[in-house]
Amino acid sequence: MxxxxxxxxxxxxxxxxxxxxxxxxxxxxxxxxxxxxxxxxxxxxxxQGGIAVVTNQLKDSFEQHIKDTLKSGAGLCDEEIVKMVIQQAPERLEELIELGATFDKNQEGQWDLGLEGGHSQHRILHHKDxxxxxxxxxxxxxxxxxxxxxxxx
CATH class of the missing domain: 3.50.50.60 (FAD/NAD(P)-binding domain)
Structure with a gap:
């Protein structure tokens, strides 16, 4: 090497x-x-699933995403790490898009956000399956x- x-x-x-x-x-x-x-x-x-990101703070919030994640984590999550990852997710998403990654959109041209697992809001960006x-x-x-x-x- x-x-x-x-x-x-x-x-x-x-x-x-x-x-x-x-x-x-x-x-x-x-x-x-x-x-x-x-x-x-x-x-x-x-x-296959996608990436969970708060993309619209009028319909969703970092606080709700953090709450959902901590609840789903059943006490096994490091709360500070969860906060950091969720709050930085929009920036990481932008970096992936700048690299050329694409995610599904609906007929109106908006993100086709999925609802999965312990999420209370549609926030999962995906590219087909x-x-x-x-x-x-x-x-x-x-x-x-x-x-x-x-x-x-």
């Missing part, structure tokens, strides 16, 4: 997203993602533009 400044183990969405964001902020660093078989052989591509695959393909397409290398182990 070649020398690298940052080593990321795994080519799922979190590793890929971290690599791209880091490469953009620090183009002077070499980044290596270690993966098994090939970069798109991950659980990310199998994720292959949300993870859509995100993974779009994120992977940006790896060739930067100082990121993928090594198969």
């Amino acid at each position: 070649p020398k690298t400044d940052i080593l990321i183990v795994g080519s799922g969405i979190s590793g890929l997203f971290f690599a791209i964001k880091t490469a953009r902020k620090r183009p002077d660093l070499s980044i290596c993602i270690m993966t098994k078989e090939k970069a798109n052989n991950t659980n990310t591509q199998l994720a 292959s949300s993870g695959l859509e995100i993974e393909k779009k994120v992977l397409s940006h790896l060739s533009e930067s100082n990121i290398k993928i090594e198969v182990i």
Whole structure:
């Protein structure tokens, strides 16, 4: 394996997203993602459901999303982490859209938001039944533009 400044183990969405964001902020660093078989052989591509995001604060709120998540978590959630993830979700969604990820819209051109699990509001963005695959393909397409290398182990 070649020398690298940052080593990321795994080519799922979190590793890929971290690599791209880091490469953009620090183009002077070499980044290596270690993966098994090939970069798109991950659980990310199998994720169907979508992403829970508060997209309309007139109909929904961060507070309600946090409440729903903590209730569904049955006391096992770290409340500060839940708050952080939910409050940052709109920004992460925008970053995914900037990378080219698309999500289903209704006939009026608005997000076709799903209602799933313990959510009390329609807030699930999805891409057909292959949300993870859509995100993974779009994120992977940006790896060739930067100082990121993928090594198969």
